[in-house]
Amino acid sequence: MILRELELDCFKNIHRLSLSLRPGINVIYGDNGAGKTNLLDAIYLLSLGKSHFHLADNALIRDEEEFYRVVGHYSSGDDKTYDVVVKHQRQGKKQIELNRKKVNRVKELLGRFPVVFVAPDDISLVFGGGRDRRNLINRTLCQCDSDYLVSLMKYNRLLRQKDAMLKKWPKPDRLEVETYNYQMIPLVETIHLKRSAYIDELGAVIRGIYADISDDDECVSTEYKSQFALRNIAEVFREQLDAEISIQRPLVGIQRDDILLYIEGKLFKKFGSQGQIKSLLYSMRMSEYHFLSKSLGEKPILLLDDYFEKLDGKRLSALLLLIQQAPFGQVILTDTELSRSQKIFERHGIPYAAYAIDKGELLTAKK
């Protein structure tokens, strides 16, 4: 899927902007704060119906404006065209349209315009809490497995209800809490199974990518950390029931899952060097790309924010190699200056388009 045109109205710091993109490489350059990341976030929003940075819809509206609107015109390999509109008014409900028809459930949108976003906050994938790593799994699986998406949405709703139930006064009795557990257990079963398969494969994929870009032959591995590993799920819920009631918050569930990352059998976040961590981050992001292309049968749009800061030496060469392999989808990357990108792409004979952006406005585009 190729994003041909992008139109923004009152989105973050961008007042009004319309941009024609090309297949292959698109470089968006400008100073920090010019709006480059916001542009990528708008593209992400068109694919997943929400901001990559977990911002509420009102926070996406430009200061002192009443609404935002993002429009994307896509075309597929077989020359079909698709229009996606995401708009939101303060005090209103966000609306999504696909080919001028209202999208009622986000699952109708997910996976249609697959996207992978490599953002500056990436380092949290290694050093942050489990939430960042769960987000990686969720983003990938939700884009290619609607069964997973539906189970996860239902689970999250039940979890919020259960949490509210545990916090009420008078305290709930065991049956009131079990009522939620009963409904959560089959969902946990589905999600656990799918995460487990995903993380197994993730290990192999990361190892492969990592080996390509790393100087040494360190072995990278992953482990699924879960309360339910080799356990009867219902039993785990039962064991924590009384503790949950007395502590007044949920203690069991897939919201506590994590992926442990190892290098040579040792925890990455403690023992990985800076270079190794950079290689790992690149491998993890590219694994998302790998999974989506494999299970959807098409290349996702790759959004690389501030790519030059994150990709140097071998990592950059590996990316260029990937880009040179036909057929390749679309890459939209940002940089603070054009000259270094120009040098790299011209040296490799890779065609690209460049767009200058300043204070939320598009300056003249040049090829």
Place this chain on the structure above:
Amino acid sequence: MSYSSKLLQEAVAALSMLPGIGKKSALRLSLYLIAERQEDVLREFIAPIAKMISDIKFCQICHNLADGEICSICVERSHKSNTICVVESIRDVMAIEDTDQYQGLYHVLGGVISPLDGIAVEHLNIESLVKRVEGHNIQEVIMAVSPTIEGETTIYYLSKRLQPLGVRVTLLARGISFGGELEYADGLTLGRSIVTRVPYEISEL
């Protein structure tokens, strides 16, 4: 709009507080009432409404609307039915009554369990249901509650409370929208689903 009469202005404001009535309709209704003979208006409109507001009660048994302590359905059917249909709201009772397919009793919960909306078990008419089933040779309880996450939660909780009492718990046959939106389901489908209800099963985990 500016009115020459403050009395009119206040009546328009009051009528437009009603759901579905805008300022324009409120004005039209007010002008109509003024044009009618004063004693007719008082007798035919104001009196019945005032009487309903001051006299209407909730049935002490099923929480449906009633003129006395007990509603007409409970009075007429208590001795000849041992089936209770559990619904979320009074409007659901009316929708099922309209189908003419059900001659049993009702129990109005007053909502579904949703702690996020501040509705916990103790805010619904659940204890009175359990007592009713315990004390009155009830054979079957039909859950005519919406198939949402909160509806399912409510059905599971009720079933667990009723389980020790040995009463049969059933669901409306699925595939139609009901519960809360019961009144919007077409009467034929709703009638059929209450006739062909299915047993509710709790699988052991």
